[in-house]
Each structure stands twice: as structure tokens, then as C-alpha cells.
Amino acid sequence: MNAGEPSGVFGEATDTEARIARLERQVLRERMARIEAESIAEKGLRDLFESTQRISLLQKITDIANSSNEVNASIRAALEEICCTLGYDFGNGYLLDGEGRICACDTWFVQEPQDFARLVAVSRKAEFEVGNGLPGKVVAKGDIVWTRELYSITGCTRAKEAEACGLASACAFPVRVENEIVAVLEFFTRKPVHETKELSWLMNQIGTQLGRVMERQRAWSLLQTARHDTLTGLPNRAILADRAHAVFASLPADNTGMAMIVLDLNGFKAVNDRHGHHAGDKLLTLVAARLGRSVMSWQEHHRLGAKTLLARTGGDEFVLMLHGRFDSTSLNTLAETIHDCLAPPFRMGNTSVNVGASIGIATSNTVHESHDHLLRDADLAMYEAKKLGSRRTIMFTRELGTSVRRARQLEGEVRDAVSKGQFQLYYQPIFTLGPNTRICGFEALLRWNHPMRGLIGPDEFLSCAEDIGALSTIGEWVLQEACATIARMPPMAGAVESPFISVNIAPEQFLLPNFVKQVKSAVNGAGVAPSRLKIEITENVAIIDAAAAAEVLTEIRRWGVKASLDDFGTGYSSLSYLHQMPLDSLKIDKSFVASLHEPKNVNIIRAIVDLARDLELTVIAEGIETSEQARVLASFGCQQGQGFLFGKPRPQWNIFGLLAA
Amino acid sequence: MKGIVFNLLEEVVTSDHGADTWIALIEATEVSGIYTSVGSYPDEELFTLVMAAANGLNISVDETLRLFGRKAMPLLAERYPVFFQDHTSARSLILSVNDIIHPEVRKLYSGAGCPHFHFQHGADGRLMVGYQSPRKLCQLAHGFVHGTADHFGEAVRIEHEMCMNQGDPVCRMGIEWMS
Numbered sequence: 126m127n128a129g130e131p132s133g134v135f136g137e138a139t140d141t142e143a144r145i146a147r148l149e150r151q152v153l154r155e156r157m158a159r160i161e162a163e164s165i166a167e168k169g170l171r172d173l174f175e176s177t178q179r180i181s182l183l184q185k186i187t188d189i190a191n192s193s194n195e196v197n198a199s200i201r202a203a204l205e206e207i208c209c210t211l212g213y214d215f216g217n218g219y220l221l222d223g224e225g226r227i228c229a230c231d232t233w234f235v236q237e238p239q240d241f242a243r244l245v246a247v248s249r250k251a252e253f254e255v256g257n258g259l260p261g262k263v264v265a266k267g268d269i270v271w272t273r274e275l276y277s278i279t280g281c282t283r284a285k286e287a288e289a290c291g292l293a294s295a296c297a298f299p300v301r302v303e304n305e306i307v308a309v310l311e312f313f314t315r316k317p318v319h320e321t322k323e324l325s326w327l328m329n330q331i332g333t334q335l336g337r338v339m340e341r342q343r344a345w346s347l348l349q350t351a352r353h354d355t356l357t358g359l360p361n362r363a364i365l366a367d368r369a370h371a372v373f374a375s376l377p378a379d380n381t382g383m384a385m386i387v388l389d390l391n392g393f394k395a396v397n398d399r400h401g402h403h404a405g406d407k408l409l410t411l412v413a414a415r416l417g418r419s420v421m422s423w424q425e426h427h428r429l430g431a432k433t434l435l436a437r438t439g440g441d442e443f444v445l446m447l448h449g450r451f452d453s454t455s456l457n458t459l460a461e462t463i464h465d466c467l468a469p470p471f472r473m474g475n476t477s478v479n480v481g482a483s484i485g486i487a488t489s490n491t492v493h494e495s496h497d498h499l500l501r502d503a504d505l506a507m508y509e510a511k512k513l514g515s516r517r518t519i520m521f522t523r524e525l526g527t528s529v530r531r532a533r534q535l536e537g538e539v540r541d542a543v544s545k546g547q548f549q550l551y552y553q554p555i556f557t558l559g560p561n562t563r564i565c566g567f568e569a570l571l572r573w574n575h576p577m578r579g580l581i582g583p584d585e586f587l588s589c590a591e592d593i594g595a596l597s598t599i600g601e602w603v604l605q606e607a608c609a610t611i612a613r614m615p616p617m618a619g620a621v622e623s624p625f626i627s628v629n630i631a632p633e634q635f636l637l638p639n640f641v642k643q644v645k646s647a648v649n650g651a652g653v654a655p656s657r658l659k660i661e662i663t664e665n666v667a668i669i670d671a672a673a674a675a676e677v678l679t680e681i682r683r684w685g686v687k688a689s690l691d692d693f694g695t696g697y698s699s700l701s702y703l704h705q706m707p708l709d710s711l712k713i714d715k716s717f718v719a720s721l722h723e724p725k726n727v728n729i730i731r732a733i734v735d736l737a738r739d740l741e742l743t744v745i746a747e748g749i750e751t752s753e754q755a756r757v758l759a760s761f762g763c764q765q766g767q768g769f770l771f772g773k774p775r776p777q778w779n780i781f782g783l784l785a786a
Numbered sequence: 787m788k789g790i791v792f793n794l795l796e797e798v799v800t801s802d803h804g805a806d807t808w809i810a811l812i813e814a815t816e817v818s819g820i821y822t823s824v825g826s827y828p829d830e831e832l833f834t835l836v837m838a839a840a841n842g843l844n845i846s847v848d849e850t851l852r853l854f855g856r857k858a859m860p861l862l863a864e865r866y867p868v869f870f871q872d873h874t875s876a877r878s879l880i881l882s883v884n885d886i887i888h889p890e891v892r893k894l895y896s897g898a899g900c901p902h903f904h905f906q907h908g909a910d911g912r913l914m915v916g917y918q919s920p921r922k923l924c925q926l927a928h929g930f931v932h933g934t935a936d937h938f939g940e941a942v943r944i945e946h947e948m949c950m951n952q953g954d955p956v957c958r959m960g961i962e963w964m965s
Contacts, residue, residue, distance in 0.1 A: 149805070152805075160865075162822075163823040166824045170895070174894075316872060
């Protein structure tokens with residue numbers, strides 16, 4: 126105890142020096158108290174700062190996880206946020222492939238690229254087995270790994286590069302979907318890492334948040350699998366519709382900037398039939414690959430900034446949707462590129478096959494009400510292209526739309542006409558020429574009693590009926606109706622032979638495999654003599670398949686039905702087939718009769734008649750309007766004739782009177 | 787200016803010249819004298835104190851700042867070991883100023899304006915440190931560098947190649963390690 130200080134604790138020092146010393150000790154204590162208070166406050170501030178920073182980082186990661194469905198983009202954004210907030214120099218992402226490999230997904234962030242280029246180069250595509258390297262250790266351990274000594278990590282292949290970049294420390298943490306690790310994020314830093322409870326908590330939270338994106342991506346890809354064509358991997362019709370809907374909705378007021386290209390393969394069915402479905406499937410994948418390549422090469426070449434979506438929408442139908450900048454020239458170039466890329470034969474094992482495509486293109490405009498409407502136009506153009514043969518492209522126009530719409534309407538009506546019995550036959554009498562002119566038969570002529578338009582001739586609807594495949598049905602009806610008329614025909618007064626009815630047969634019907642059967646069944650069904658039916662064919666039949674035509678004619682004629690060649694002189698009129706065709710008669714086209722005053726035509730008719738006589742064919746002239754024409758034709762040796770002179774075509778009820786006369 | 791700088795000054799003055807000298811400085815300069823490390827105080831008070839100290843010591847202000855900086859370093863190391871623990875050389879600590887110390891300082895004092903240093907590695911291991919601050923305290927930085935070298939048992943020679951106090955747009959110190 127110092128001198129002068131009071132002996133008791135509660136006493137007051139009397140000695141000044143002692144008092145000063147005591148005060149100085151007190152000042153020192155106060156100073157220490159202040160410093161301690163400051164350090165408590167500093168720790169509080171530091172903790173507050175770090176916790177605010179952690180929460181803000183977690184908030185940013187949560188925002189990223191909420192706003193993105195794209196795994197790599199989310200990982201990239203998260204790596205950047207983590208590096209910038211926690212002061213890490215390099216962050217790198219890995220995905221687990223489900224087969225025990227941890228593969229860097231080329232998704233990384235680096236603060237100063239030039240300083241860490243070496244480490245980035247070996248990390249961005251690195252792969253590790255479970256247990257090896259930093260990411261492998263994370264997966265094996267199932268937890269965060271911290272290290273200030275990279276060489277201590279088993280299988281660490283990048284320690285040298287990291288050291289060369291001055292990065293001694295690293296940490297890595299897992300990203301989980303439920304309990305399964307699906308990704309790993311790793312970080313390298315120049316400063317030594319310090320493992321803290323708070324940082325570990327933060328990284329676990331970040332792992333959970335990013336796991337949500339992975340989970341959504343998984344769900345999405347499952348959905349995608351259902352929405353993609355499993356054969357070619359291309360989007361299917363549902364995806365196309367989705368995207369097209371969105372693109373159409375985003376178009377400007379004038380609706381420009383979207384195009385649909387519909388592509389249908391020609392020759393695919395033949396490959397399927399000849400080589401089997403397996404080959405057909407293989408062909409489709411090859412075609413899809415070539416289409417993809419040709420679209421890419423077009424995009425690279427044109428640099429128009431058009432986005433494309435190639436979808437497989439049906440068996441051998443593909444649709445390419447374009448969105449952005451293009452013009453009709455570039456679209457035609459694209460179509461040409463596609464035709465060219467499909468031109469080389471496709472190798473299928475030991476054989477190679479050829480397929481072509483028909484392409485229809487439609488570009489959006491104000492008329493279009495939906496993406497579907499646009500697609501329908503492209504589809505329509507494609508069908509037009511198909512009519513022209515393979516490797517053709519048709520661009521949809523309004524005029525094309527109108528004409529096709531009319532044709533479609535007509536098709537519907539023709540279909541109706543068959544079922545509603547709107548067709549009827551008119552009959553034009555055929556007379557023998559010469560002194561004893563008399564009726565010898567009738568030509569049956571098809572008329573359509575259209576409910577709105579009245580009576581319509583075959584020129585206006587036959588090609589349409591052919592398009593919709595109704596020609597054969599109509600043809601069969603004509604045969605049956607003609608035979609029924611023959612059956613109902615009253616006996617002709619004083620006739621030597623009963624009159625025949627000749628029926629025009631289209632080449633498509635004539636060459637049907639069951640044509641002979643059709644004829645026999647019509648004749649037998651009506652119970653009439655086969656010889657009273659005459660079929661009229663045109664030269665086209667012989668041109669399409671002369672041998673088949675000869676065979677059919679032989680067969681029906683052997684059975685008793687007569688055969689005649691119609692419109693002789695207008696087509697090829699090749700003599701080479703005429704004598705090979707088993708026929709009964711030939712009909713001189715009315716154009717020759719109408720210009721009978723021209724010497725040239727007179728000579729032609731004479732030649733035809735002479736020829737027919739040599740071939741023992743009856744010659745019929747049509748379009749006879751005057752008795753002079755009838756006289757001249759008869760004088761040439763023409764045996765039969767028809768035309769307005771003898772009578773216009775008339776309905777069935779009206780011809781029976783002629784016979785009675 | 788952060789209170790910690792005033793605290794360091796007080797500690798340096800007190801340990802070298804006794805508590806009375808610090809009291810005398812405070813009272814002679816009529817500054818408040820109440821400084822805590824978690825507060826901020828006017829720059830002028832520091833300059834006034836440094837100037838008064840220079841007068842009392844009969845040395846230049848620059849020399850005073852250098853002395854202060856050098857002697858402050860062991861005190862900083864004692865009070866904030868976290869800044870030093872990961873370093874094994876002065877060079878490493880100096881290079882980490884921007885990356886580590888500044889963020890650490892910001893953690894403590896929101897809005898603390900830290901000067902930014904630019905580093906250039908010269909030949910023979912020379913380190914060039916660029917500094918730009920309206921406070922123009924390059925002499926204090928000089929002292930800190932010296933004190934850092936002392937901390938790691940190293941000897942350095944510091945040269946001011948450019949200085950804002952001499953009208954240059956920036957300050958530039960060249961640090962050379964003596965082996």
C-alpha cells in the first residue's frame with residue numbers, strides 16, 4: 126500500500142500524488158472500457174454487415190431461381206453474384222450426369238479473365254469421378270468442402286494451374302434436388318478461405334434455391350419429351366402450335382414478320398412399303414438432319430436474323446416456322462436450299478433411296494387471323510406444289526387461295542352430288558347415215574343437276590371428281606344407269622337390231638383393275654345383252670398403257686360388249702396402236718365435221734374412213750348439224766352419225782318416244 | 787476521418803511522450819479530443835493535431851506523418867490481428883490493401899471512404915504504389931508501409947516519385963526491398 130493512501134476501501138486519499146495515481150489508473154480503466162466497447166460495437170457492425178450481405182446475396186439467388194427455368198443461365202448468374210459478394214476470384218459450375226460423372230458445364234465466372242485464364246481453360250470442361258477432385262469430394266462427402274491446400278485433395282488435377290494463377294484457396298458446395306446432388310459449384314480465391322457456420326448456412330441455402338431451378342428443368346424436359354417427336358427429336362405439332370401462337374401474338378400491327386413453310390416428302394411411302402417401317406424411320410431421321418443443316422446454312426448465308434423452328438407435324442410432313450426478317454426471295458432461296466439438300470440419294474444400309482419434297486410457303490399479313498390460318502395457307506400451297514410433281518415450291522397468294530377455295534367447295538358439292546343422286550344421264554341419238562337413215566343407238570352423256578346452278582356439263586366437274594377420287598364411283602354409276610336404260614328401252618318399231626348405248630369411260634376408270642368386273646356387273650345387274658353396251662375410250666388410254674388397254678378391250682369384247690375410240694384425229698392418232706387395239710368403231714371428232722368445207726379436212730376424213738374400213742371398224746361422225754354434212758360424210762363411207770341434225774342430248778324419258786316413232 | 791486514426795495517434799503520442807503530452811496537444815489545439823473508433827471526425831482536427839505535434843517535436847509535418855504511420859502499425863496489428871493473419875510478407879499485405887483491408891474497413895464503417903491504391907510490379911522486385919486522395923496523406927501511407935515492413939522484419943527504401951503535395955496529379959511511391 127502506497128504511503129498517504131487511506132487504509133480502508135471507502136476512505137479518500139489525502140495525499141495528492143496518491144490521488145493522481147489513482148485517477149490515472151481510473152483513466153486507464155476507462156480507456157480499456159472504451160476500447161472494449163468499441164470492439165463489441167465493431168463486432169456487432171461486422172456481424173450486421175456480413176449478415177445483411179448474406180441475406181442480400183441469398184435474395185438475389187432466390188430471384189434468379191424464381192425467374193429462370195434455364196439451369197446454365199441460373200448457375201452463371203449465381204456464380205457471378207457469389208464471386209462479387211464474397212470476393213471469390215473464379216467460380217465454376219458442374220452438373221452430374223446421373224452415371225457417376227461430374228461434368229463442368231462450361232458455365233463460369235471470373236473477376237479478372239486475363240489473370241485466371243489457365244485455370245479457366247482446364248476447369249470449364251473438366252470431368253471428375255465421385256471422390257476425385259474438388260467437385261468429386263463434395264459429392265462423396267455430400268457437403269461443402271473448404272480447402273487452403275489444393276494439393277491435399279485426392280485426384281485434384283488443377284492444383285498446378287490454380288497455384289500459377291495465385292489461387293491457393295477453394296471451396297465448393299452441392300446443389301440438391303431433395304436429397305440428390307445434381308450439381309456442384311466451386312470457387313477459387315487468392316485470399317485464404319475461412320469456414321464459418323454462417324457461410325456454410327448460406328451455401329446450403331444457395332444450393333437449395335438453385336436445386337429448384339434444376340427441379341423445374343427436369344419437369345420441363347419430361348414435358349418436352351412428351352412434346353417432341355421421339356424419332357427425329359424435332360418439336361412436334363403441339364410445340365409448333367405453342368410457339369407459333371406466341372410468335373403470332375408478338376407480330377406488329379401489319380402482321381408481317383412470320384412465315385410457315387410446309388414440306389411434304391414425295392416417295393416416302395414407297396420406301397416404307399419397299400424397305401419396311403424401320404427403313405422409313407431411318408429415312409425420316411436422315412431427312413430431319415438434312416433439313417436442319419439446310420436451314421442453318423441458309424441462316425448463315427443470309428444473315429437476316431430470322432428465327433426458325435423446325436417441327437415434324439405428321440408422318441412425312443415437316444413445318445418450318447420463321448420469325449423475323451426475310452423476304453420472298455430469301456424464302457424461295459431457302460426452299461431451293463431444302464430441295465438441293467434432299468436431292469442426293471439417302472444411304473440406307475446397302476441401298477440408297479431418293480425422296481423429294483413438295484414445299485408450300487405462306488407469309489403472314491393482315492388477312493391472317495391466327496397462326497393456324499397461316500399454316501393452313503402454307504398447307505394449301507404445299508398441296509398445289511404436290512400437284513405439279515416433286516421438288517416444287519409454291520408460294521401462297523390470295524388468288525391461289527380463292528381458286529383453291531372454289532375447288533374445295535366444288536369438291537364438297539361433287540361428293541354430295543354422288544350421295545344425293547344429282548347426276549343424271551342424257552342421251553344423244555346416233556343414226557345410220559345413207560339412204561335409210563334410222564336410229565341405231567345413243568351416246569350417254571353425264572349431266573349434273575346442280576341444285577343452285579342447274580344442269581352442268583362434265584367439263585366443269587370431272588377433273589374435280591378425279592381429284593377427290595370420285596371418278597370411279599361416278600363412272601360405275603353411269604355404267605349401271607346406262608344398262609338400266611337399255612333394260613327399260615321399249616322395243617324399236619321394225620328394228621333389225623336393238624339400239625346400243627355408248628358410255629364414255631375416263632382413262633382413270635378404264636385402267637382400274639376392276640373395270641372389267643364393273644362392266645360385267647352393270648350388264649348382268651340390268652339383265653341386258655352385252656352387245657347393246659358400247660364403251661367409248663380416248664387415245665389417252667392407249668398412250669398411258671397400250672398393253673393393258675388392249676388386254677381390257679379384248680376381255681370385254683370377247684364377252685360381247687362393244688368398244689369405240691372417241692375423238693379420233695384430235696390426239697396422237699397414231700396408226701401404230703390403232704391396229705393393235707381390238708375395237709369395233711371409231712368416232713371422228715366434231716372439229717373435222719364442222720370444217721368439212723376445207724379440202725384439207727376432207728382429205729383427213731377420207732383417210733380415216735379408208736383406214737377404218739381396212740381395219741373393219743365402223744366410223745361414226747359427231748357434230749353433224751346439216752343434212753349436207755350428213756350426205757357428204759355418208760358419201761365418204763361414214764356409216765353412223767350424231768349431232769343436232771339428228772337430235773340434241775335429252776333425258777331418258779324423252780328418248781323412248783324417238784324409238785316408237 | 788475515422789476515429790481509429792485519432793485513437794492510433796493518441797496511442798503513439800502517449801506511448802512515446804506520455805499521457806500529458808496528448809492532453810497538452812488536445813488542449814493547445816482546442817480540438818474536441820473525444821474520439822472513438824466507431825465514429826468519424828473532421829479531417830481538420832487530425833491535421834491540426836499532426837501540425838501541433840510537428841511543432842512540438844520540431845520536425846516537419848511529413849516526417850511526423852511518417853513517424854506516426856510507422857509507429858501505428860504494431861498497434862493496428864495488435865488491435866486487428868485479422869488483417870495480418872493470412873500474410874507472411876509486407877509485400878503480400880500491401881498488395882491486399884484494396885482487396886481485403888478496404889472491404890473489412892467498409893464492413894465496420896458504412897460509407898468509409900478508403901483511398902484506392904494502384905500497384906505496378908517493377909524490375910528487381912520493386913513495387914510502385916499509386917495513390918490519389920483529397921487528403922493527400924501519402925506520407926502517412928509511407929509510414930504505414932515502413933511499419934508493415936518492420937512487422938515482417940523486412941527493410942525497405944521508399945521513394946516518392948510523384949506527389950500531389952508537389953503539384954502532381956497523383957502520388958506514386960516506389961518501394962524497394964533491401965536484402
